[in-house]
Amino acid sequence: MMASSLQRRIDALRRATSSELERLYAAPSTLANPSGRYAGCFLQRTAGWESAGLLLRSAVALGFSALPFGVDFDRRVWRLAGGAVTAGRFELQPGPSRWRPTRTFAMHYEASRLPTFVRALLYDEVKPLDDDLLLGLGCVAQGDLFFFALGAERARDRPAGGA
Numbered sequence: 001m002m003a004s005s006l007q008r009r010i011d012a013l014r015r016a017t018s019s020e021l022e023r024l025y026a027a028p029s030t031l032a033n034p035s036g037r038y039a040g041c042f043l044q045r046t047a048g049w050e051s052a053g054l055l056l057r058s059a060v061a062l063g064f065s066a067l068p069f070g071v072d073f074d075r076r077v078w079r080l081a082g083g084a085v086t087a088g089r090f091e092l093q094p095g096p097s098r099w100r101p102t103r104t105f106a107m108h109y110e111a112s113r114l115p116t117f118v119r120a121l122l123y124d125e126v127k128p129l130d131d132d133l134l135l136g137l138g139c140v141a142q143g144d145l146f147f148f149a150l151g152a153e154r155a156r157d158r159p160a161g162g163a
Contacts, residue, residue, distance in 0.1 A: 006132050006151050010041055013135070013149045018044060021147050025127055025135055026102045031094050032128055034105065037079070038150035040069040040136075048099075048143035060145055064138060071126075071150055076111075088112055088122065097125055099137065099144045126150065 013021070021043065042065040049057065068082040078088040090107040097104045104125040112119050126136045132152040138145050 009129075009133055010149050010151050013043055013147075014041065016043070018046070021135070022100070024129065025097075025137065025147070026100055028102070029128055031103060031105065032131070033092065033094070034071075034073045034126060034128060034134060034150075036074060037072045037153045038070055038134060039153055040064070040071065041149045041151070043147040043149055045146050046137070046144045048139075049145050051143060052140065052145055056140065056145075060138065064146065064148060070153070088114060090124075097137070098123065099125075099139065102127065104137075 013024075016024070052060075067080065070079040070083065071077075072079055072086070073092065075086070076090050076092065077086040078090075079086055088109060089112040090109050091111055093106050093108060095103065095106055098106070104127045107122075107124040107126065109119045109122045112122075114122070121140050123139045123141055124136060125139065126134045128134050132154075134150040136148040136150055138148055
């Protein structure tokens with residue numbers, strides 16, 4: 001379980017409107033390179049969701065909405081199905097977002113052992129909101145699909161509201 005302060009911030013993101021998430025994502029931030037393990041939370045679909053095919057929408061719904069997921073930024077892999085599976089090795093690169101007028105950390109999958117067509121399809125971005133919370137944009141090469149939150153698992157070991 002994450003620290004209660006972090007959990008309250010994630011819950012606020014869950015309740016946020018799409019306009020509020022868009023504003024948060026576009027807001028300037030100090031881009032500190034994320035490290036450590038983060039637990040994920042599907043927040044909501046973006047406008048690009050409907051343009052994705054049924055197979056892709058079904059895979060995203062299962063892998064990110066129905067099952068627990070997370071990211072290990074030290075190993076540069078996604079942890080899927082509650083950590084039972086690691087996949088999607090990525091390189092993290094700061095730079096402009098592909099889909100929003102802001103700077104983010106892009107997740108590039110060329111280093112992954114996933115099939116070539118999957119590596120070519122995948123693209124994600126994360127934006128640090130603070131040391132323990134990231135706002136992510138789940139994407140494919142053609143566009144964005146959904147917002148997600150990542151809460152630092154190390155936060156559970158710290159007192160709420162402190163270091």
